[in-house]
Amino acid sequence: MATSLILGSQLRSAGVSKSALQKAQFKKSTSKRDEEQMKPSNVLSVEERELLLQRSDVKAWMHVLGAWTVIFGILMLVGYFPSIFTLLFAWIVLPGRQLSLAVLMHEAGHGSLFKTKSLNAWVGQWLCALPTLGDLESYARGHASHHRFAGTHEDPDLPNYEAYPINKRSLYRKWRRDLTGQTGLKLLITLASGAGSQMSKETVGTKNLLAKQLFVHLVFASILFALGVGWTWFIWMGVFLTSYMWVVRLRQVGEHAVVPDPLDTDVRMNTRTVEAPLWQRFLVAPNNVNFHMEHHFMAGVPCYNLPKLRALLRSKGCLDGLTNVTGYAQVLKLAVAE
Numbered sequence: 356m357a358t359s360l361i362l363g364s365q366l367r368s369a370g371v372s373k374s375a376l377q378k379a380q381f382k383k384s385t386s387k388r389d390e391e392q393m394k395p396s397n398v399l400s401v402e403e404r405e406l407l408l409q410r411s412d413v414k415a416w417m418h419v420l421g422a423w424t425v426i427f428g429i430l431m432l433v434g435y436f437p438s439i440f441t442l443l444f445a446w447i448v449l450p451g452r453q454l455s456l457a458v459l460m461h462e463a464g465h466g467s468l469f470k471t472k473s474l475n476a477w478v479g480q481w482l483c484a485l486p487t488l489g490d491l492e493s494y495a496r497g498h499a500s501h502h503r504f505a506g507t508h509e510d511p512d513l514p515n516y517e518a519y520p521i522n523k524r525s526l527y528r529k530w531r532r533d534l535t536g537q538t539g540l541k542l543l544i545t546l547a548s549g550a551g552s553q554m555s556k557e558t559v560g561t562k563n564l565l566a567k568q569l570f571v572h573l574v575f576a577s578i579l580f581a582l583g584v585g586w587t588w589f590i591w592m593g594v595f596l597t598s599y600m601w602v603v604r605l606r607q608v609g610e611h612a613v614v615p616d617p618l619d620t621d622v623r624m625n626t627r628t629v630e631a632p633l634w635q636r637f638l639v640a641p642n643n644v645n646f647h648m649e650h651h652f653m654a655g656v657p658c659y660n661l662p663k664l665r666a667l668l669r670s671k672g673c674l675d676g677l678t679n680v681t682g683y684a685q686v687l688k689l690a691v692a693e
Contacts (some may be wrong), residue, residue, distance in 0.1 A: 395653045398673060405663055407656045410470035418468075418642055419482055422455040427582070430591065434584025445590055448638065450599040453487055453591075454606065454656045455641035460484040460660070464495030464640070467657045477678060485571040488546050489594070492565050502654055506620035516612035520692040533604055539596030602639050605683060609640070610647040613689040615678075623677060628653045628665065631682045639683060 360566050381589065385488060395404055434442045462468035463479025480491040497511060504510040507592045547565065576588040609629045616624040628648040629640065636645055644650075646661035656664055668674055680686060 407660050412470045415469040426452045430587040434587045449594045449639045450602040453599045456483045456641045457487045458644045506625040515607050519612035519690050533600040536596045538600040608690050609686045622651045629680050
């Protein structure tokens with residue numbers, strides 16, 4: 356501990372960045388553990404890996420139906436009791452449920468959400484991807500490249516976070532674009548041209564994708580209309596184009612921005628887990644997406660097993676020396692240049 360504090364003091368006095376300081380402290384404390392040792396086969400037993408990789412259709416349905424239950428609950432609340440307060444509530448809470456669907460699409464893209472393969476494909480596309488204007492096939496293809504090249508210049512997602520830390524003016528400018536719908540409208544134009552997916556820069560190229568998205572939203576709006584709150588579909592889209600964009604940006608920053616070294620292939624260097632309190636996870640990091648370092652360490656582990664993987668890695672000393680980030684306020688502090 357004393358050595359770590361002395362090292363940190365020396366680096367700060369030399370003007371070293373927060374990321375470089377984190378990396379130096381970590382490498383100092385893990386000098387006997389190289390990157391090769393952090394492979395799942397070297398860290399976990401066969402039995403542990405098999406247990407972590409177990410998928411459950413029941414748990415998957417609980418996540419999917421749970422998200423949709425909250426979504427309809429929020430929209431019905433606004434529809435039956437419209438006021439500035441219920442609208443503000445929806446604007447704050449609904450983005451996390453939209454992100455929940457996008458995260459479940461991500462899980463299905465890895466084939467890890469459901470035990471039944473066909474359910475990953477069908478539910479992941481029709482109940483998760485299309486309602487959030489995504490596409491499972493193209494997303495999975497592009498996201499595979501992110502995992503394959505994480506920690507290198509070839510990572511297709513690197514432009515999302517390589518510029519951090521940024522100054523406050525730049526950060527507020529990004530927030531203003533998100534919360535006023537500028538980022539969302541730009542995304543709509545991109546999606547309408549068939550050029551991208553909302554959680555990846557991978558080209559779509561999926562035949563009739565726009566027709567599928569329109570069909571799903573027609574069904575969605577029809578259900579809301581049958582419930583007597585058809586107009587709240589516009590609330591769904593308004594939130595998607597504004598506060599949802601802000602939440603997605605915050606999630607991206609939490610996962611890969613201002614990490615010890617974004618160009619180090621050691622997963623502990625290029626990816627972060629945010630051990631946020633439950634209320635923050637509900638709002639901005641649903642379905643255990645905050646356990647992102649563990650996800651990159653072993654991408655086939657279902658989201659509902661990631662906390663178990665985190666506990667195992669900690670018990671084996673694999674997390675020793677890492678900076679513990681305990682909330683998204685701390686993430687934002689790291690993201691702003693001093």
